[in-house]
Amino acid sequence: MPKDNGPKEKRQRNRRIDFRLTEAEYAEVRRKADRAGYTVGAYVRATVLGSPGPRAQRLPPTNKHLLVKLLGQLGKIGSNINQIARAINSGKIPPVPKIEEAIQALLDMDKLVMRALGLSPDQADNDDGQGQ
Numbered sequence: 001m002p003k004d005n006g007p008k009e010k011r012q013r014n015r016r017i018d019f020r021l022t023e024a025e026y027a028e029v030r031r032k033a034d035r036a037g038y039t040v041g042a043y044v045r046a047t048v049l050g051s052p053g054p055r056a057q058r059l060p061p062t063n064k065h066l067l068v069k070l071l072g073q074l075g076k077i078g079s080n081i082n083q084i085a086r087a088i089n090s091g092k093i094p095p096v097p098k099i100e101e102a103i104q105a106l107l108d109m110d111k112l113v114m115r116a117l118g119l120s121p122d123q124a125d126n127d128d129g130q131g132q
Helices: 023-036 040-049 064-089 096-116 121-126
Strands: none
Touching (some): 064 096
16 A cells, blocks of 8 residues: 655745855845835745745835834823723722823824834725735
8 A cells, every 4th residue: 555645745836945144134135025025035036036926925014113102102001091990999980081091092003003004094994904
């Protein structure tokens, strides 16, 4: 009886090219790939062959400035929620302005996330979360 070697390789890309880079060289390739919106493999393929390939998905570029702002908003929301919880735990009704401030911070954070992803509010409403 013939031996079953498991599932056959279905990948069309079954050849690899391995080469070494310094940390600085890899960081540069990674930075250029991020800027182009590709993974490192798709970026190298696009640079060498002129096309990233039919299945390459464009990645949203990282917007570090907006992500730093987002972290600030998260800290603000956490502080507001902590103050509201402290008021509730002490038997007090939290002040409405604090609740409104927390809600506004969430709305601001939502806008920052959309901007960091390169989306406008109407695009985000139509996006199914699958990137399609």
